[in-house]
Amino acid sequence: MRAEILSCGTELLLGHITDTNATYLAQSLAPLGIDLYFVSQVGDNQERIVGTLRRAWERSDLIIMTGGLGPTEDDLARESISALLGETMQVDPDQATELRAKFAQMGVQMPDSNMKQATLIPSAQILLNPIGSAPGWWVEKDGRIIVAMPGVPREMYRMWQEQAIPRLQPLLGGSIFTRILRVTGLGESTVEERVASLLHSTNPTIATYAKDDAIDVRITAKAASIPEAERLVAAMETNARELLGSYVFGVDRDTLASVVGGLLLARHQTLGVMESLTGGLLASSITDISGSSAYFAGGLVTYSSELKAQMGVPQETLQQYGIVSKETALAMAHAVRERLGVDVGVGITGVAGPDPLEGKPVGTVYIAVEGPQGSLATDSAGRRMNRSDNKRLSVYAALNLLRRFLAS
Amino acid sequence: MRAEILSCGTELLLGHITDTNATYLAQSLAPLGIDLYFVSQVGDNQERIVGTLRRAWERSDLIIMTGGLGPTEDDLARESISALLGETMQVDPDQATELRAKFAQMGVQMPDSNMKQATLIPSAQILLNPIGSAPGWWVEKDGRIIVAMPGVPREMYRMWQEQAIPRLQPLLGGSIFTRILRVTGLGESTVEERVASLLHSTNPTIATYAKDDAIDVRITAKAASIPEAERLVAAMETNARELLGSYVFGVDRDTLASVVGGLLLARHQTLGVMESLTGGLLASSITDISGSSAYFAGGLVTYSSELKAQMGVPQETLQQYGIVSKETALAMAHAVRERLGVDVGVGITGVAGPDPLEGKPVGTVYIAVEGPQGSLATDSAGRRMNRSDNKRLSVYAALNLLRRFLAS
Secondary structure, X not given: OXXXXXXXXXXXXXXOOOOHHHHHHHHHHHHXXXXXXXXXXXXXXXXXXXXXXXXXXXXXXXXEEEOOOOOOOOOXXXXXXXXXXXXXXXXOHHHHHHHHHHHHXXXXXXXXXXXXXXXXXXXXXXXOOOOOOOOEEEEEEOOEEEEEEOOOHHHHHHHHHHHHHHHHHHHOOOEEEEEEEEEOOOOHHHHHHHOHHHXXXXXXXXXXXXXXXXXXXXXXXXXXXXHHHHHHHHHHHHHHHHHHHHHEEEEOOOOHHHXXXXXXXXXXXXXXXXXXXXXXXXXXXXXXXXXXXXXXXXXXXXXXXXXHHHOOOOHHHHHHHOOOOHHHHHHHHHHHHHHHOOOEEEEEEEOOOOOOXXXXXXXXXXXXXXXXXXXXXXXEOOOOOOHHHHHHHHHHHHHHHHHHHXXX | OEEEEEEEOHHHHOOOOOOHHHHHHHHHHHHHOOEEEEEEEEOOOHHHHHHHXXXXXXXXXXXXXXXXXXXXXXXXXXXXXXXXXXXXXXXXXXXXXXXXXXXXXXXXXXXXXXXXXXXXXXXXXXXXXXXXXXXXXXXXXXXXXEEEEOOXXXXXXXXXXXXXXXXXXXXXXXXXXXXXXXXXXXXXXXXXXXXXXXXXXXXXXXXXXXXXXXXXXXXXXXXXOXXXXXXXXXHHHHHHHHHHHHHEEEEOOOOHHHHHXXXXXXXXXXXXXXXXXXXXXHHHHHOOOOOHHHOEEEEEEEOOHXXXXXXXXXXXXXXXXXXXXXXXXXXXHHHHHHHHOOOEEEEEEEOOOOOOEOOEOOOOEEEEEEEOOEEEEEEEOOOOOOHHHHHHHHXXXXXXXXXXXXXX
């Protein structure tokens, strides 16, 4: 089944709101095995809504509309569907009674304009709205379906789950299952080259997506049942993992920080960090994880070199090798272990910019980890990036180094 | 000028990401006086992209595309524009050199597949991407314009602001000047009520937008010249500032952290922070500002209560008032001043969640500032929010308290 979403509302085209309804519906359609090919946002203008509806009617089996069901002149979803199908809106007596009862319950006189919320056309059935005044429409004609729902997200979610999906389910064949492999340490094109032999498979499909913190490799299968789709995905996942090796750090909703947290918990080890370049962002990323207080004791943001020395980095190291050096990063990791009495310490030092430091270019980063099992350090050459990107990427690099250290 | 947005990416149609790029562009188009009539999201499929482009080409003067400029087979924006216009993509030697240099700088071998990012068609010019590998295209043909930009939001924002808008501006009748007043401490509807008397002005226009860190009040004027538009804006700015008072913390690109940094520099004072709830995010926000090392000595992320005590918070305070209390926040602000030898100290303690602490609900936050001129503290009741929102909003609250303390 080919679906298409049409979101109505001038506020979308002015940027006053973001169309999260489309995201919600898209997430819901994929596991139902419904292919979503187009999403459109159109303002409250009947000519443009009908034009977009007409094109959708030509190319899709299912059109999901949100918005435009309110009582005002700007609410044009019903009028547009009626115009598309050449049918006439008429007040439905049951709906009119229902609507009046709703207003009476709120102790409010129903404005006349609301009466259009009680209308139907011959091809439409009512979708009840238990938490708002605007009922939806379920329209079936010529083998096509239009589902028109309110734009208010919680009203739409409930109508979709409780009334639209149960009506759709008998019309569908097959189920979908998706697994995401999260990859770090490789660029998107390198990831794609590694899994190139799998890319032309049509079921399951495999595709790469660059995210902020990782490259996602998404494997999706369609089958008669969820367990069968899961089996198809599992077979390709095995192949993909062989091609990507330990660059895969997690699946689905895992993050580097959540994976590191899991490793620390499993090893019953505690963590502390000393950071300058990243200015607290490493500690903040670690504490984004719910339950991190079980393994994270704290962090020292030693932005000045005096504070580094005060917190236990030897003056000789700072003077001999420089503030931005592998030796200082190692000394920071060591010092934070001592100072905070934790099992594992991380040190980061580097040049955030905008100016070079000690003759080292902006983006130079040294990261070190020290634990009972020894230490590990990496460096990275200068990158021409802005301050916040330098910080962000250095945090991912530090978490990945920590992951490798803990997993080894 | 009639504009239309086309966002490319299968991840949009699977609901894996929400099209916030469209919202950003919509907000930007309105003050430029460009009418946005349609927004579409299409998957990574050339036939569907070209079909949507063709329709847009028929009905709009300006088509803004995002996404589909990466190096992989799924990235089809360039191919689709070329197909629409019947032009052939060819590698541009300057771009190829530039792209190779970018990869060399990162110390990475450029995969062959990236070469398509160095291509052009006769009707296209390059839009540079200083923070990513994918350049954009500016296409002009038959009185129509296509702007193709990367889907990564921060790359797109920068390309749009720095390269697309300056190219668009001469094509729009008249000059436009915009001033943003940044407001904190009031909700969007309260801000709108305060400026209600100005909302019906048509030139300049005034509108409010809820941002992550503030409510933006945007004043935009159109006139024959920039100085004339500036004069119109300045008159309304005076009125708006009278209505909003000291809730206005800055203008345009100011952030709470940049304003606080400016105040510290002006007062020749240094800063240190001790935070638990916010887990390093306060220090990180402060160090996002270029040049912050001039006033920021460092931060202590005292996630465990042992570490709070070790860093100078009296055990008696922790025991008598609790870890999450105004007294502990004040003691943290005091301790960090002492420990780091700075002029001004900030302390934050609270309940990040998911579970209550010491009987205090998730979202409870105490913030304190201490300096030579005395101290200031605030508390906030529990909020039913997720962990990262609690952290983020607490950081804004702390920076705003610091701003009020420094400005008084």
